[in-house]
Amino acid sequence: MGLFMVRPLATEYPPLRLTPGHYQRAETYFFSSGGDDLDLTRVLLRKFRDQDLPCADLNPQQKNSSCWRTDPFSHPEFQDSCGCLVWYNQKGFHSLPSYLNHLNNLILWQHLSPTVDWRQYGITLYSHPYGGALLNEDKILESIRQCGVALCIVLGFSILSASIGSSVVRDRVIGAKRLQHISGLGYRMYWFTNFLYDMLFYLVSVCLCVAVIVAFQLTAFTFRENLAATALLLSLFGYATLPWMYLMSRIFPSSDVAFISYVSLNFIFGLCTMLITIMPRLLAIISKAKNLQNIYDVLKWVFTIFPQFCLGQGLIELCYNQIKYDLTHNFGIDSYVSPFEMNFLGWIFVQLATQGTVLLLLRVLLHWDLLRWPRGHSTLQGIVKSSKDTDVEKEEKRVFEGRTNGDILVLYNLSKHYRRFFQNIIAVQDISLGIPKGECFGLLGVNGAGKSTTFKMLNGEVSPTSGHAIIRTPMGDAVDLTSAGVAGVLIGYCPQQDALDELLTGWEHLYYYCNLRGIPRQCIPEVAGDLIRRLHLEAHADKPVATYSGGTKRKLSTALALVGKPDILLLDEPSSGMDPCSKRYLWQTIMKEVQEGCAAVLTSHSMEECEALCTRLAIMVNGSFKCLGSPQHIKNRFGDGYTVKVWLCKEANQHCTVSDHLKLYFPGIQFKGQHLNLLEYHVPKRWGYLADLFKVIENNKTFWNIKHYSINQTTLEQVFINFASEQQQTLQSTLDPSTDSHHTHHLPI
Numbered sequence: 043m044g045l046f047m048v049r050p051l052a053t054e055y056p057p058l059r060l061t062p063g064h065y066q067r068a069e070t071y072f073f074s075s076g077g078d079d080l081d082l083t084r085v086l087l088r089k090f091r092d093q094d095l096p097c098a099d100l101n102p103q104q105k106n107s108s109c110w111r112t113d114p115f116s117h118p119e120f121q122d123s124c125g126c127l128v129w130y131n132q133k134g135f136h137s138l139p140s141y142l143n144h145l146n147n148l149i150l151w152q153h154l155s156p157t158v159d160w161r162q163y164g165i166t167l168y169s170h171p172y173g174g175a176l177l178n179e180d181k182i183l184e185s186i187r188q189c190g191v192a193l194c195i196v197l198g199f200s201i202l203s204a205s206i207g208s209s210v211v212r213d214r215v216i217g218a219k220r221l222q223h224i225s226g227l228g229y230r231m232y233w234f235t236n237f238l239y240d241m242l243f244y245l246v247s248v249c250l251c252v253a254v255i256v257a258f259q260l261t262a263f264t265f266r267e268n269l270a271a272t273a274l275l276l277s278l279f280g281y282a283t284l285p286w287m288y289l290m291s292r293i294f295p296s297s298d299v300a301f302i303s304y305v306s307l308n309f310i311f312g313l314c315t316m317l318i319t320i321m322p323r324l325l326a327i328i329s330k331a332k333n334l335q336n337i338y339d340v341l342k343w344v345f346t347i348f349p350q351f352c353l354g355q356g357l358i359e360l361c362y363n364q365i366k367y368d369l370t371h372n373f374g375i376d377s378y379v380s381p382f383e384m385n386f387l388g389w390i391f392v393q394l395a396t397q398g399t400v401l402l403l404l405r406v407l408l409h410w411d412l413l414r415w416p417r418g419h420s421t422l423q424g425i426v427k428s429s430k431d432t433d434v435e436k437e438e439k440r441v442f443e444g445r446t447n448g449d450i451l452v453l454y455n456l457s458k459h460y461r462r463f464f465q466n467i468i469a470v471q472d473i474s475l476g477i478p479k480g481e482c483f484g485l486l487g488v489n490g491a492g493k494s495t496t497f498k499m500l501n502g503e504v505s506p507t508s509g510h511a512i513i514r515t516p517m518g519d520a521v522d523l524t525s526a527g528v529a530g531v532l533i534g535y536c537p538q539q540d541a542l543d544e545l546l547t548g549w550e551h552l553y554y555y556c557n558l559r560g561i562p563r564q565c566i567p568e569v570a571g572d573l574i575r576r577l578h579l580e581a582h583a584d585k586p587v588a589t590y591s592g593g594t595k596r597k598l599s600t601a602l603a604l605v606g607k608p609d610i611l612l613l614d615e616p617s618s619g620m621d622p623c624s625k626r627y628l629w630q631t632i633m634k635e636v637q638e639g640c641a642a643v644l645t646s647h648s649m650e651e652c653e654a655l656c657t658r659l660a661i662m663v664n665g666s667f668k669c670l671g672s673p674q675h676i677k678n679r680f681g682d683g684y685t686v687k688v689w690l691c692k693e694a695n696q697h698c699t700v701s702d703h704l705k706l707y708f709p710g711i712q713f714k715g716q717h718l719n720l721l722e723y724h725v726p727k728r729w730g731y732l733a734d735l736f737k738v739i740e741n742n743k744t745f746w747n748i749k750h751y752s753i754n755q756t757t758l759e760q761v762f763i764n765f766a767s768e769q770q771q772t773l774q775s776t777l778d779p780s781t782d783s784h785h786t787h788h789l790p791i
């Protein structure tokens with residue numbers, strides 16, 4: 043716009059006095075008849091000495107009349123004329139008016155009374171130049187510049203609206219939207235408040251844009267009602283575009299993809315449609331063809347379904363209106379059309395307002411859960427599928443036989459299959475489980491085992507492919523998990539990815555979620571303060587989340603899940619990234635909640651954490667439970683035997699010697715792996731083996747170069763590693779069917 047301010051210097055055209063004196067070689071002849079009274083004066087003024095007077099200039103019909111060349115006054119027409127004649131050369135730009143005026147002066151002086159001094163009388167003729175042609179060129183260039191500004195505005199607002207619209211995708215992707223819904227924020231309220239806030243934010247930008255337009259005095263957008271029309275057009279563009287973006291937000295996997303897609307779509311819908319319509323319009327103006335004009339009219343109507351086209355078209359129409367006005371204004375014609383007229387921009391305003399209202403209503407009234415495929419509810423008397431593990435089978439039977447009266451959360455054959463490019467990915471397969479109040483249930487499994495998908499089904503983020511989950515209300519009624527809020531059952535959720543706003547402080551987060559939970563305003567400082575204290579967040583509570591470390595963010599996420607004393611706690615790897623000290627505080631907090639009657643479901647990769655917190659746990663492999671029970675029960679069942687760790691004196695490839703000798707004494711021993719000079723073996727539990735183990739290793743300690751060694755009962759971690767290797771073997775055999783599935787794969791220690 044600054045560059046557009048650079049304009050050619052305005053040319054001054056001074057008024058010019060018109061006299062024959064401008065033509066220096068002019069000669070004047072006076073022929074008079076009628077004596078001194080000059081009642082009839084014939085005047086011939088000739089500009090040049092040239093005797094060949096241009097006959098054609100006076101009358102084309104007399105072009106070849108020779109009499110004109112010799113004696114023009116003898117011509118009959120001349121005789122009948124008014125009595126005065128002025129001849130002029132048309133090549134002199136001002137010759138006609140100058141000489142004619144001079145003639146008039148002569149006539150004037152002739153008619154003056156002889157008593158007056160004729161020198162005091164006379165007609166003075168001035169030319170005040172219009173300069174219209176140059177002015178028009180300037181105006182047209184100015185208008186073309188303003189069309190350029192209009193395109194820049196379309197471009198800028200495409201990017202602005204895309205950046206505002208993509209924030210809801212971020213909310214969904216990081217789980218902040220789900221967290222707010224779980225904490226009590228309704229869908230309608232979410233979309234409505236989001237729209238209000240985004241519109242407010244957008245209108246600030248509109249005001250700034252209008253201020254810039256006013257500052258640069260772009261007449262196409264500021265003249266008369268144009269400023270109001272521009273402001274309204276920009277505002278309505280946001281009003282129509284934001285709900286449209288909200289409706290599309292679901293399909294984007296990340297806010298960056300959403301931003302790029304929105305900007306691209308805005309360009310395609312805005313600039314391409316404008317180019318498509320400009321073609322027939324220009325051709326129609328040039329060729330005056332009616333059918334091209336019809337094509338333009340039809341396209342114009344069709345494309346109004348795109349708010350981007352409406353914005354571009356509206357701004358260009360304002361420029362076009364201004365060009366028309368500027369060109370006709372100098373001729374005294376006011377061709378300005380009010381932009382609010384229906385057949386001008388009025389229809390665009392109506393169209394944008396209608397679109398915005400309809401799309402906003404659709405967004406507020408429809409939510410994804412309503413559009414979801416009806417869930418395949420299993421009946422309570424469903425068939426118990428034969429499972430490999432007896433504990434898992436026992437739990438399924440308990441669930442389907444209805445022995446879950448004390449359980450607050452019950453899952454019935456919950457499954458989730460994802461579809462990706464004709465591939466069916468089984469994330470979770472038929473899990474059935476009942477969790478009573480006061481139990482902390484742990485979900486263990488390697489990456490990709492299906493833990494997070496189970497959580498997503500429990501918090502309503504994804505719908506199960508089959509099966510369903512119910513919760514029990516305080517009255518003892520079983521209701522679908524999605525109706526938990528309505529049924530008065532509070533669910534606290536700590537997502538795997540921190541669903542926090544980088545700009546808010548810890549206090550502000552807690553204050554906001556306390557409000558969502560419906561905690562009375564006067565109790566909020568106490569509730570928030572208690573959580574901050576329990577999770578040791580005091581030092582960070584007043585800092586923005588952007589400055590938090592990973593572990594501190596996890597603490598705050600857990601604190602948000604605990605707001606309002608939830609009945610069910612869903613904790614997805616709550617302690618990841620925390621230091622051991624913070625972990626202990628977190629465990630204490632969770633333990634306290636569980637002891638007070640809360641049912642918690644926890645996923646973790648820390649066996650220590652599971653052993654410390656979980657009353658029961660299940661290990662998931664490829665989406666299904668492979669074992670279920672208390673940590674000790676699982677260790678007893680699957681951790682059969684002892685783990686022998688041997689540290690050799692020096693880093694030598696001696697494990698063959700040690701392994702061979704150990705195999706001689708204990709034929710069932712399994713070599714699990716080596717890390718530097720550490721060797722690890724699993725010895726199956728047989729009567730008398732423990733004493734024998736000590737005896738054999740002690741006797742050969744020097745001979746085998748053993749620095750030190752340890753023998754202990756197999757830990758939960760080793761049980762987990764065994765199951766993990768099962769998942770890896772399955773993966774391996776899926777990728778390479780030729781691989782022998784019975785071949786033993788040892789994981790590194």
Ligand SMILES: Nc1ncnc2c1ncn2[C@@H]1O[C@H](COP(=O)(O)OP(=O)(O)OP(=O)(O)O)[C@@H](O)[C@H]1O
Pocket residue numbers: 460461462467468469487488489490491492493494495496538
């Ligand atoms: N949106 C999705 N589309 C397709 N496949 C998916 C999707 N989400 C998860 N999966 C697949 O489902 C399986 C289970 O994934 P999930 O995230 O539940 O594992 P997880 O046990 O939580 O892993 P982690 O410990 O890494 O969080 C994986 O094979 C994963 O690739």
